[in-house]
Amino acid sequence: MSKSKTIAVAGATGRLGTHVVRVLKERGHQVVAFSRSTGVDIVTGQGLAEALAGVDLIIDTASTPSPDETEAVKFFTASAANLHAAGAQAGVERIVSVSIIGIDESTGGYNRAKVSHEKALMAGPLPVQILRAAQFHEFVELLAGWGRQGDTAYLPVMRTQLVAAAVVAEALVGLAEGPAPEQGTATAPFPEIAGPREERLAKVAELLFAARGESVEVVEASDPSTPDRELMENGGLLPRPHAKLAGPTFTDWLAGA
Ligand SMILES: NC(=O)c1ccc[n+]([C@@H]2O[C@H](COP(=O)([O-])OP(=O)(O)OC[C@H]3O[C@@H](n4cnc5c(N)ncnc54)[C@H](OP(=O)(O)O)[C@@H]3O)[C@@H](O)[C@H]2O)c1
Numbered sequence: 344m345s346k347s348k349t350i351a352v353a354g355a356t357g358r359l360g361t362h363v364v365r366v367l368k369e370r371g372h373q374v375v376a377f378s379r380s381t382g383v384d385i386v387t388g389q390g391l392a393e394a395l396a397g398v399d400l401i402i403d404t405a406s407t408p409s410p411d412e413t414e415a416v417k418f419f420t421a422s423a424a425n426l427h428a429a430g431a432q433a434g435v436e437r438i439v440s441v442s443i444i445g446i447d448e449s450t451g452g453y454n455r456a457k458v459s460h461e462k463a464l465m466a467g468p469l470p471v472q473i474l475r476a477a478q479f480h481e482f483v484e485l486l487a488g489w490g491r492q493g494d495t496a497y498l499p500v501m502r503t504q505l506v507a508a509a510v511v512a513e514a515l516v517g518l519a520e521g522p523a524p525e526q527g528t529a530t531a532p533f534p535e536i537a538g539p540r541e542e543r544l545a546k547v548a549e550l551l552f553a554a555r556g557e558s559v560e561v562v563e564a565s566d567p568s569t570p571d572r573e574l575m576e577n578g579g580l581l582p583r584p585h586a587k588l589a590g591p592t593f594t595d596w597l598a599g600a
Pocket residue numbers: 353354355356357358359360377378379380381383384385386387403404405406407408441442443444457476477478479480482
């Protein structure tokens with residue numbers, strides 16, 4: 344095991360953050376959990392300076408629930424600036440954060456806001472490492488819910504190499520335990536993590552509803568007004584050749600493997 348560190352996890356109660364907290368504790372690290380429910384708001388900065396006292400490193404997994412680009416840009420630029428300023432003041436070594444595979448070509452919406460997030464993070468002053476991940480298995484429920492109208496769920500055509508949040512958490516903790524990047528701040532191409540095989544969103548949503556015993560008809564529809572429609576349909580969100588691929592598949596994850 345690497346030397347025990349005190350690590351702040353921003354977004355500690357989220358889909359990814361809960362796994363990051365668990366993995367850090369399993370590996371013997373001290374965890375300082377940040378979320379508004381623990382009294383730390385990384386957008387307003389409330390409680391941040393106090394909570395960062397004695398912290399070696401920040402793993403940033405916080406997110407806004409809003410898919411709106413303007414809202415998301417505000418969230419990510421403010422949170423990145425606050426984590427850097429308060430982190431530098433507290434003597435934090437670096438920030439490890441997470442982004443999304445394929446967003447360079449994004450034209451709008453949440454994914455485009457993540458490009459602003461990456462830029463705000465890389466603006467410093469602290470060294471930064473960014474891991475780009477595929478969509479999480481855990482995210483299918485939210486996507487399927489957005490498209491649900493009664494007993495029908497309308498889902499966009501989306502090719503995605505879904506990955507378990509637990510697998511992304513292991514990779515993020517691995518980065519945090521490793522050495523800081525030599526040049527100070529990571530640059531493209533960012534490391535990527537994705538699941539073992541490509542899936543189609545509509546198909547996995549069907550599996551999810553079936554596993555819950557819910558009788559929902561899934562309709563896959565290409566909507567020209569969807570931000571990043573072409574990216575989603577043409578494989579632009581799939582991992583690059585340098586990506587690390589790790590299980591479980593969506594089916595195994597659903598079965599609790
Ligand atoms: N979901 C995916 O499929 C996916 C794929 C690739 C990359 N990512 C990236 O992974 C990261 C985590 O995503 P997720 O799906 O795990 O997010 P999530 O489940 O929505 O969790 C968001 C977390 O952020 C916290 N948070 C929200 N506003 C905050 C604030 N003002 N101050 C402090 N904490 C705040 C939330 O807690 P409170 O509400 O209590 O504050 C929660 O703990 C994001 O950067 C996302 O872009 C996600």
